[in-house]
Amino acid sequence: MKNFTSHTVLVLCLLITPNFYAQSIANYTIVFESFWETPAADATNGISSIPLPSNPHWSPIAIATHQTANSILEMGTAASAGIELIAEEGLTSAFESEVTANTDADKFIIGNGLNAAQGTITTSIQVSSDYPFVSLASMIAPSPDWFIAVNSENLRSGNHAINNGWKTTYTVDVFPYDAGTEEGNGYSGNNAATNPKDVITSLLDMAPFDGVNTNMSHRIGTVTFNYIDSTLSLDNINDLENVSIHPNPSKGKITLSNLKNKDLISASIYNILGRLVKDIPVKKGLSKLNIDLTHLNKGVYLLNIKTANSTTTKKLVIN
Structure with a gap:
């Protein structure tokens, strides 16, 4: 079983904890x-x-x-x-x-x-x-x-x-x-x-x-x-609540859906150690985003997505 350092655990917690910037x-x-x-x-x-x-x-x-x-x-x-x-x-x-x-x-x-x-x-x-x-x-x-x-x-x-x-x-x-x-x-x-x-x-x-x-x-x-x-603006808090990833687990090709009316700023992939492994180009007005991660090794990853109002991180599994 792989051992994680306290630094790794801290980074992981920071990544998977939703950070909402509600006005x-x-x-x-x-x-x-x-x-x-x-x-x-x-x-x-x-x-x-x-x-x-x-x-x-x-x-x-x-x-x-x-x-x-x-x-x-x-x-x-x-x-x-x-x-x-x-x-x-x-x-x-x-x-x-x-x-x-x-x-x-x-x-x-x-x-x-x-x-x-x-x-x-x-x-x-x-x-x-x-x-x-x-x-x-x-x-x-x-x-x-x-x-x-x-x-x-x-x-x-x-x-x-x-x-x-x-x-x-x-x-x-x-x-x-x-x-x-x-x-x-x-x-x-x-x-x-x-x-x-x-x-x-x-x-x-x-x-x-x-x-x-x-x-x-x-x-x-x-x-x-x-x-x-x-x-407190609840619209901001719920900004990314309905964004979904499918399939998950996957073979490396995934789709990010329910992006309509979301002012998407960035999407990034991190490994379990908290290291950035891929920045994903985004365009304003997308309804969905297709992401190819077939070049990555099998394992657990973290997808961090940001809009103008909030940030959230979702777990990805590549088989």
Whole structure:
């Protein structure tokens, strides 16, 4: 009887265990709560060491969902034209164009603004597991180029047993940032442009956001990601369930059937040791695939097939 090493057993287990890449969709509400105020007016949360302007407000919140971190917004780098326009004027059109043109991005959402220094803004979003990162920005208005932002918040938990892998409701602190595009250290929007432009920097503990509060964090607000519900695409899970191999066992010539409407990407044959022995060319739109394995020795093999949504491995026996 042939002995298998632990490495062989591990490879075999990896090959014969179905790996499903089912897409999940989750619904959240994003709730921004502003604490922007002076310590004299709000001893608990107030952070502005100078009086607020006569018309303090927040611009509409611009939200993007994307696939990888820092692909939409990154602190410590130069602000994009879209972020600059949000920070200086509270306008979202340029940022929307950037997100729409970014192949790493999925959705662009515009939330409400807030016509007061303190209050809440609630925005509903739908997030795909393929694009689990959320970034957002809103102008501290009026100001030279100050804004709040959440950069690349990943809503996936990694625990697929709970909420289909989505994080439950949680809250993060948000802080003021300087876009590095306009001069000024007070609440005024009419200032000279910074030349050359600087990078996005934190205004944490910097004037005018250096007031003393009991929380000692000098946060300007919070963002709560409120989990509502989620779904898992069963179509993806069952994508390869009905694909069949016949005859099996065989003399080496087999047919892979039930491929209609399956976006087949690849088909490969491995021996029992987990070594690739044959790559099989595939074409889109096949209803069946004839495979000639008569050149292989008798024995047990593994057929690994992949579609755009899932992967599975089936055992082959050649007599």
